[in-house]
Amino acid sequence: MSTETATVAGQRTLKMRLWRGDESGGDFATYEIPAQEGEVVLDVVHRIQAEEAPDLAVRWNCKAGKCGSCSAEINGRPALMCMTRMSTLNIDEPITVSPMRGFPIIRDLVTDVSFNYAVARRIPAFQPPKLAEGEVFRMQQVDVDRSQEFRKCIECFLCQNVCHVIRDHEDNKESFAGPRFFARLAELEMHPLDTLDRRRLSSEQFGLGLCNITKCCTEVCPEGIHITDNAIIPLKERVVDARFDPVAWLGRKITGKPDPTPAAVAASFAPETLEQQQAARALGKVGSHPQTSGA
């Protein structure tokens, strides 16, 4: 399909249905525009903006799949406009481009993603161990390999948009961090030098249990991060250690390892609550992670 479409693209007309509207309502508007070789969806949207609809709102920055600005839903599939080649779409039919439907609309293709920033501020930042004079941080590559996969995230929030927990159930936005932030929590949780135990926090305040591992976040991630397999499920397993596994509990009692940090204590290390963070440091609550506290 794709090669044929590409060779005759010069003579073809594209039918683009772009969402136009704001919070007072909207609809798809159809634009017909000649096809050109080698374009991505964002190119076509830009040509429409230049030639037919100068007031069309569309957010973009890098056109290289690295800034995470141009997230949208193309023929109903959440994707980056700048990374979706026209040659992969069937141009015999109209192509719909709608804004991400999981977030509030600002205008046309632009959504308000501030939900994600609100969650980010509630996540306790990296808590380094206390170092002695002259001591330096040392990490082995194998210990940070796992976290580095999650560092590829470009914060396009396509995963947050597609996740049915909040997409289809708006009320869960209060209690659910979403896949991108489970990856962040997992990254910190697996970090060899981080001293804060975020397991109960992940489960009790960020709603890890709401995720039913149906993997849509993984399906849409433009960076190919295995969010479900490498972040969410490993985090769920760690939560089982902390909350649900009687043998793990017994093991802690026998070996004298500390109990999992209560969610409220871990939450007090969030940037959002810097004052509480300083108070917690003064109380010596840093360093309670069972795996790193002895180090």
Next chain:
Amino acid sequence: MTVVDPAKPNMSVTAVQIGKVRGGPPLSKVLRRDRWWIQPALIVTGLTLFAIYATWAAFRNGHYYAGSLGRDYLSPFYSPCLAHICSTKGGYSGWGPILGSWWAISPALLILIFPLGFRMTCYYYRKSYYRSFWLSPPACAVPDAGSAKPNGRRKRYTGETRFPLLIQNIHRYFWYAAVAFAGILTWDAIAAFRFGNSIGMGLGTLIFVINAALIWAYTLGCHSCRHLCGGGTNRLSEHASRYWIWKNIASKLNEKHQLFAWLSLVWIAFTDFYIYMLTSGIIHHDPRFF
């Protein structure tokens, strides 16, 4: 991450706002053009067929041991041997049938609790039945069943946070049992080389060996296994052997967990069916290779 001036604790926190107007057509309007319903339809078909077969096989309570034909083949649905039918099974001499001859219920019903529990709580099967049977969601960017209607059936979505789905968290205990079962099925595969007093190999032997291999590939690719054998530590560098197992066995097989979930499911049913065909006379002869 936001940089916060320690002198001025962050005052500009963006509150999560609930219920603002979203863009695009309502979620109930599915914009996907591809045939997204094929995958859930295949999974419903596959799992339903297996459930029907397994129910029949479990209640059959007979035709599961080929001892009378000179073959030490015991159906995996009825292994380990608990009843008199398979008491000549050489591999188990010593611990013989546990259930007396008075026992009337099919031993498969006792045995299958463990593999069934393992698969029901498996992260992969959870994904597949949440999507295909629960329709939660049926496919990505397709709304959850009920959620799209203003008075949808499912008022509130609670995922795995409440009973009964909270029970999914015991998956690792089923994994421990599954390792024992994989061991038993391996033993059955070895026993399948026993031809009377000599060693041989028949088509059945091959089927049993493949069965054991697929069960191991599925069991060792389990997410709980991946966690227990190394994934749960933050300093893999300090545990050379756990790191090796985590990296080269558990994580590698985990990438193919879906594949092995299906292959092992189909093959175990086929293994049972082969024994049934052999012992009920549908096929008269198990070809012997040597």
